[in-house]
Amino acid sequence: MKNKKIVVIGFVGAQLDSGRGSVRWEKWRPTVALTQHEDVVVDRIELLFNGNMHALVEQVSQDIGAVSPETVVVPRHVEIGDPWDFEQVYGALFDFAKTYPFDPDREEYWVHITTGTHVVQICLFLMTEANYFPGRLLQTSPPRRHEPGVPGSYALIDLDLSKYDQIAQRFSREQQEGVAFLKSGIATRNGRFNGMIEEIERVAIKSKAPMLLMGPTGAGKSFLARRLYALKKARRQVEGAFVEINCATLHGDGAGSTLFGHIKGAFTGAASDRAGLLRTANKGLLFLDEIGELGLDEQAMLLKAIEEKRFLPVGGDHEVHSDFQLIAGTNRDLAREVARGRFRDDLFARINLWTYELPGLAERPEDIEPNIDYLLREFGAEHGQMVRFNKEARDRYMRFAMSDAARWTGNFRDLSASVMRMATLAESGRITNEIVEAEYGRLKRLWQPFREPAGGAADMDLGQLLGAGAAAELDQFDALQLAAVVGVCRQSKTLSDAGRRLFAVSRNAKRQPNDADRLKKYLARFGLSWDALQS
Known part of the structure; x- marks a missing residue:
């Protein structure tokens, strides 16, 4: 809504706003000065005060009425035992904010932080930042040169820092x-x-x-x-x-x-x-x-x-x-x-x-190469020698690392150990084809226990899984395929991991592959579920 009414909330200043007789008009009084700016019309001032300051509040209200008759001053007594005690000040302002009838759709709130003790100013800042006061901070300053009747300047501070480009x-x-x-x-x-x-x-x-x-x-x-x-x-x-x-x-x-x-x-x-x-x-x-x-x-x-x-x-x-x-x-x-x-x-x-x-290494094949570079830098920093691949050796290792033959059962621990071994064996800081070939064999032996048991998928007893009758009705083609799929599922930790392994080639032709859904639907054809296979 446009043209919202401006409402200022702030404490009367025991020193800054004080003054007696006509001399008071010669000094800068921040609360009164707010209503003397020609470019802004303050509809209402919620004038907070503590203790026995009724006379000052009455004087300030009369002076505002004299210079800005359209501004309504509403005195608000806030009980604070010690205005320098953070807990007391914050508690009193919190109670005030919780009961005050804010109406942000119709009113714009400026929270004046020029007057009051430093503790009061800090608490007003914190409560505005936390949106207990749904507005902006208002800071006022006296004129640079002493000129009676000049209201000085004011600045609005929006605590939504995203609006300030540099910040x-x-x-x-x-x-x-x-x-x-x-x-x-x-x-x-x-x-x-x-x-x-x-x-x-x-x-x-x-x-x-x-x-x-x-x-x-x-x-x-x-x-x-x-x-x-x-x-x-x-x-x-x-x-x-x-x-x-x-x-x-x-x-x-x-x-x-x-x-x-x-x-x-x-x-x-x-x-x-x-x-x-x-x-x-x-x-x-x-x-x-x-x-x-x-x-x-x-x-x-x-x-x-x-x-x-x-x-x-x-x-x-x-x-x-x-x-x-x-x-x-x-x-x-x-x-x-x-x-x-x-x-x-x-x-x-x-x-x-x-x-x-956190996805495993097999789910992040594109991150294998940058992690290899990081591990080589770490090795170089620790041992004082930079280690690099020969181009042919690097290409060979990357083809293997991103292929279906690379199981990465230990994920980044396997990769870290692999790079560490090759870097240690590198003469003159160069990882060669021979080193990569030896590492390939070492990793295959490391992952052998995780591969399909001897005898292959055909040895799996589908009768126990599906029931003797249902298994007997399967063509040999379907039985062999299902047994192989079940074997992969039982060697995988998640449905998605099994799907990625089973559809490693065809998934590349799809814009948004959903391997888990494909596998789930395949198993459902035989009345199977992922949970049943895992148990």
């Missing part, structure tokens, strides 16, 4: 730098991964809520958690340490002690108090990798610690405090674990606010 560009650069930092400067090319990292950067800066990183082993969950901590540390958003534990290493009574600590004598061998990892992570970041491996008792204790920041050490009678941010990692489908009763649904709901699935 917006600086924020944009900082955001881009944060994304590059999370990726360690690796110029990744996978659109889905890049978009995910951009969102993670924004969430990490703005939120302290738990974050859940899902993905196969070696996809980079631990690496990303460490980079997130370093980013938040650089932005001064955490003070404490980065604490990491793989929950798969926690067993029995020791699990609770490791996480939550214990008191002396809590159990046999507890010769002294132990703080535990949650307290060690106070004001820092706690990364619980493979959180799906935690026992149900530890899950219940962890939920309380996340929600209340308090928990009981093992054997203790008094709760302890720890304010940490949680990042959880898992290669399991936690929703399925909840359905099976292996993971608490309330804990899953609490950590499932920001969930990101």
Whole structure:
């Protein structure tokens, strides 16, 4: 709506707005001066005051009426015991803002921050930034030279910083730098991964809520958690340490002690108090990798610690405090674990606010090359020698690395180990065809246990899977094909991963391939589902 009425909200200035007799018109009084500008008409001034300032408020109201009869002054008494006490000032202004009948559709609000104590000005700024006062900040200044009757100048400050081009560009650069930092400067090319990292950067800066990183082993969950901590540390958003534990290493009574600590004598061998990892992570970041491996008792204790920041050490009678941010990692489908009763649904709901699935290396083939370059740079920095591929050797390795023959079962851990081996064997810093050929053989042996068992797909008993009658009705062609598909499914961790392997060639001819849907429909022809094959 155009031509909104202008409403100014601000405190009367005990010193700046004061003055007696006709002499008062010779000094600059910021609240009165607001109504003396010819280019602006103030419809209403909500004049806040504290204590016994009724006489000053009455005088200011009369003077405004004299210079701007169209301006209505509404005195508002705000009870503040100590105007220099932050908690009291913020609380009083918060109560005022919650009960004030703001009408942004018809009125435009200017929050005057020139008068009042510094604490008052800071609180007005914070509450306007948080939109408790839905308006803009108003700052006024006296005239440069003493001229009676001159109102000075005023400036409006819009706290939507995106409207300021130079500031917006600086924020944009900082955001881009944060994304590059999370990726360690690796110029990744996978659109889905890049978009995910951009969102993670924004969430990490703005939120302290738990974050859940899902993905196969070696996809980079631990690496990303460490980079997130370093980013938040650089932005001064955490003070404490980065604490990491793989929950798969926690067993029995020791699990609770490791996480939550214990008191002396809590159990046999507890010769002294132990703080535990949650307290060690106070004001820092706690990364619980493979959180799906935690026992149900530890899950219940962890939920309380996340929600209340308090928990009981093992054997203790008094709760302890720890304010940490949680990042959880898992290669399991936690929703399925909840359905099976292996993971608490309330804990899953609490950590499932920001969930990101890190794709495996096979899902990001276009990122293999930039990661190889990064790993070679890291090797060179650590060993003081730059290592490079011969052109033919590089082409040969890249063809293999992006082919269906490359399983990458360990994802980026496999790639890192592979590059490390080749760089170590490189004479004079050159990786040759011979080195690549040897590495190819080494990787094939490494992945052999993950390949199809001896005997091939034909040995699979489809009768157990489909029932003897249904299996007998299959043509040999369909039986062999189905057995091969089932074998691939059972060697894959996700439906999408199996689909990408099975349709590795034909998917390139499609603009938007949906491998998972194709595979799902194929299995449905035989009355099969992904969950049934996995169980």
